[in-house]
Amino acid sequence: MAGSYIVYGQKGTGSVPVEATLHLLGEPYRVIERIPEESPGQGDLTAEAMARINPMAQVPALGLPDGQLMTESAAILIHLADSHPASRLAPALDDPMRPAFLRWMTFIAVQIYGLIWVTDDLRRLAADESHQPVIRERVRDRIAHCWRTMDAQVDPGRYLLGDDLTVLDIYVTVVSAWGPRRERFYGDAPKMAEVVRRVDRDPRLQDLWRERFG
Known part of the structure; x- marks a missing residue:
């Protein structure tokens, strides 16, 4: 290929x-x-x-x-969307929503995604096994706080930035399924939860979600 x-x-x-x-x-x-x-x-x-x-x-x-x-996932997603402007998977450079798009893509990468490295293997930061539950709880609380912070500042339409699906919606849909997982995400970020449910149901992505995301 x-x-x-x-x-x-x-x-x-x-x-x-x-x-x-x-x-x-x-x-x-x-x-x-x-x-x-x-x-x-x-x-x-x-x-x-x-x-x-x-x-x-x-x-x-x-x-x-x-x-x-x-x-770097955020950079890859932005590059793919920008390389295919007709797809409308990212706001154009002169679109008023472009600053918000870049802000939240970076926010997820820096404030949330980076913390997953900790929860994937708590031994990376825990001095001994007894420390792991506290680290897990505090990291997940931090992730939840970040989702609440973002949810309070977005004003979604059908999708996070309006009526067009963007890679930001796809990014949030995937990252929100990691610890502390969707049940808590839905409670902490109710506005974004509606968007995530819509992306979950997108018929174009059903086979891929089933095969690659479970």
């Missing part, structure tokens, strides 16, 4: 919004699956191989058709 996109990813991770965006764009892509630690042998890329692609050893990474490699 020369000239197509290559997604270095894993089910249920930050590669899912990238895959969803490429699917909506109708762009050919293939996924090279990272081997999950809990399921050795189920995938294509070992942790060592992933580290050679992305020195942070994290997914997603995206191979572009011209051979360049991108990392």
